[in-house]
């Protein structure tokens with residue numbers, strides 16, 4: 001496996017536009033239950049599954065009843081989405097955020113509704129199946145943070161006056177066209193697609209790797225990090241599979257990427273992207289070329305804020321000031 005991790009790190013560093021696709025496998029390591037696994041929510045509670053199939057129709061017919069059901073104020077549902085918002089990211093999420101902050105990953109497209117990529121510090125996230133962090137208007141397409149609504153008066157209303165639903169895409173509900181178009185365009189544009197924790201069998205999300213593959217083998221590398229081989233592996237859509245848990249494999253990839261980029265071995269834990277990266281110390285020095293670039297910038301902009309320090313980062317924040325290219329992986 002070590003060879004494949006080195007291979008993936010090398011492929012990532014060589015890429016110009018890498019994107020990441022993620023599925024349930026990334027979040028189950030944070031304790032988010034899956035739906036159809038052996039201990040899945042629907043496997044253990046078929047009634048909940050039946051209810052889930054009715055949810056979209058329920059919203060269309062009676063938005064207030066939909067919200068009462070979702071918030072667990074009536075019926076047998078619990079306040080599942082609000083509970084989900086309390087879950088924390090795991091090292092797999094942090095590793096993906098770190099790869100974005102390093103300038104390698106340009107876009108993350110997730111099937112997961114839990115919002116954990118953002119919590120881990122990833123900025124460019126497309127929620128293919130929506131997110132529990134937002135509400136969406138089916139009429140005008142606007143999205144709002146769920147925190148902006150008290151949810152005391154139901155249903156919550158959009159600025160256009162129409163009722164809002166959770167952004168989460170329910171059964172029988174079409175994928176929002178803005179997300180679908182944007183995701184397809186990413187699949188057309190990327191030169192590396194990293195697929196993590198998804199068996200890639202739920203369409204239309206599962207079509208994204210095939211869209212990329214149809215561009216030809218030389219145009220794009222497609223790599224899987226999955227617990228088991230998937231249809232993408234069997235059909236030869238992916239170039240190779242690294243078999244394992246994303247929370248274990250991806251931090252090793254980040255380590256290797258850091259090594260290839262000329263730094264020490266970054267510790268990949270607890271990089272939230274919301275505060276200075278605690279591990280980004282003297283061992284994480286930019287390479288010589290970057291130091292030269294930074295020095296040139298400093299010379300050309302002697303009074304410009306941020307360039308008046310030596311290009312010898314001794315901490316994450318100083319590193320961020322000293323070099324544009326080599327910003328703190330936490331984004332600090």
Ligand SMILES: [Zn+2]
Pocket residue numbers: 137138139140141142158159160161162
């Ligand atoms: Zn609206």
